[in-house]
Amino acid sequence: MSGAKLVQGNEACVRGALAAGCNFYAGYPITPSSEIAELMVRFLPDAGGVFVQMEDEIASLATVIGASLAGSRAMTATSGPGFSLMQEHIGFATMAEVPCVVVNVMRGGPSTGLPTSPSQGDVMQARWGTHGDHPSIVLAPSSVGEVFNLTVKAFNLAERFRTPVTLIYDEIIGHTRESVVFPDSVDIISRPRPNGDPSTFLPKAAPPDGVPPMPAFGDGYRFHVTGLTHDERGFPTTDPGQAGALITRIHDKVTNHQEEITEIETFMLDDAEIAIFAYGFVGRSAHEAVLRAREAGIRVGMIRPLTLWPFPYHQVGEVAAQVDTLLVAEMNLGQLIGEVERAAAGRSEIVGHLRADGEPITPTDLVAAISGAGAVRT
């Protein structure tokens, strides 16, 4: 893949998945993500993979989980309404520790909402959408090239930690075409595999890093997989000690490795008195707004998390300690702004620039907000 190519975000996602070794796709049509399925069926089979269109999003993710248990690197893609339906199996994959990648190309909500308009309304659902206590890994690209990179990273993190990983971007990123030079190859991480005696294999006995080795069905290890709380044998238990150990371990394997997961871009923060916190498409508007405001002599910078969850509390807190004001810009009525407030812990003023009408937040909007004209005090 040498030379620049003009592709849209959804195509970059497919290219990233194929580069990352994806060999199974199951999905259900939904705007604005359908191009991912349409391109997958064109490219995946000839790359040695399998494509299947399922009857709904619930089945799509169940099928992906089944394929992953059979050893595949598997993914699905959807948008808000389908993401709601997938929550059941995001929880199952978290509990059963089955690697998989879920792409959510966000549109306006709630319900069927604004099918062809951008939104960032699902970022808390991506954290807390499935029931029960669970960790979440959620990545948010802001350009077509970054969609490729973070799709690769999503597969690698899913395999590394045996957990579902959500790649979340809005409709603008999904449909914008940009010129991208794709790498010829990428680093691929595969799930840990057992090499011991199958007759004494304990499917949920974890080494110190908290990630148990995972055979595939058919590899010669016979084991039980369940969404019920289970012991090291993988068998259901209601013992409080076992239950507590399991739920703690599936959290710790993520939170104890946050430095492997977290990725952040900072821009012109060194002398900044104001910092814009933005992610996804809004991060691009913020970048441009910083440049324009600097021309006007305003000392402003930007922090943009590429990893939304686990939330980078420490890094955002450090910025809050430095600046006077954190301007949180997101295309929703205030979701990650609450996390920014937790991270800031009173060390800076928090101002929100929020929009949930199907229109993007522009650089002009943010320059005005920086100047105090459009800021909504929270």
Added chain:
Amino acid sequence: MTDVRDHLREWAMPHVLCPGCAHGIVLRSFLEAVDEQEIDRNRLAMVAGIGCSSRLVGYVDFCTLHGTHGRAPAFATGLKMARPELHVVVVTGDGDGLAIGANHLIHAARRNIDITVLLLNNSIYGMTGGQAAPTTPTGAVASTTPGGNTEPNFDACKLLIGAGASFVARVLAANPIEMTRVMVEGMTHSGFSFIEVVSDCPEYYGRYNGMGGGADMLTWMAGREVGVTGPLSSKRFVNHVPSSTAPPGMATGIIQREERPVFTGVHGEGSHGP
């Protein structure tokens, strides 16, 4: 023949099933069917949803997946598409397979993927305490139909024939030898095979409806059997599965069998697989 107990995870017992429940008889018949085919246990994946019947997969020494309520056919689709050499058997119940999971069941049948579905029909939700199911006959008492069920019930075999299942059979838990024979036929069928196993729930359905214990229910069940199995041809359709008007006879045996293309997912060059 080996001892079928070799196929069990005896360390996982005692099991959760109630005294008089026929699901254990069904499991034994299934293990004998596995034995008869000499299936490699490492290549046998059993997939279940949620409910009493779905708990069976915890006790068998195969590759077992206890998934979510009603979704077993979708999990099974992923396993089979990704690893076609696996024998994939779904164990589901009437609530699991015909209410919350009916959509997945009919689409798996329509695609004609090469899996076997055993649907253990005990006419009620057992695990949650005896609520009415889509199979609870009109007039029957359940905890959510204390005055008698006012809804009509599904005929699982008719539904699956309508969905395009290429192998459809009904067997009775009261007839374990016939169960094994039909399970072997279903599992060796190329394509989607659906076997409704009429089981019992003495603890709820039997108690609520004055039908006695497990043995009484099996005796009652056997008395309603109307066999449909004659000499089998490659394509056979018997259109006299009785309607739900109570108390019908139960058509048993292989009701539908045809050969049609097996779906294996979309593979190279946009084909339907090898």
